Amino acid sequence: MTMISTILVVLVAVEHVYILVLEMFMWTTPRARKAFGTSESFAEDSKSLAANQGLYNGFLAAGLLWGLVHPAGDIGHQIQIFFLGCVLVAAVYGGMTAKRSILFVQGLPALAALAFVLMA
Structure with a gap:
């Protein structure tokens, strides 16, 4: 699970x-x-x-990467949860106010990453 969650968090960071x-x-x-x-x-x-x-968007990416490299794993885990939550909120807001595709393009990868981070 940890490898999958790491890969998904990196992909969300790269997207941002x-x-x-x-x-x-x-x-x-x-x-x-x-x-x-x-x-x-x-x-x-x-x-x-x-x-x-x-x-x-760069701050979101930086926060996600910070969570991955934080020397205290439990704190890094919490940082990842926080920034993935931020991405999800932004995706829902953008999907409702700008383009519905934002829900899928940004929200779905963040939701998948968050699910795997929570399971890790």
């Missing part, structure tokens, strides 16, 4: 690093506009907001 890159550095590119369903003009007008949002 990818979102950070899209929002902070690629927001106005066709790739990011397609991923987030934005127009060229909206992307230009909102790039500073997106960069800020990307930074928060």
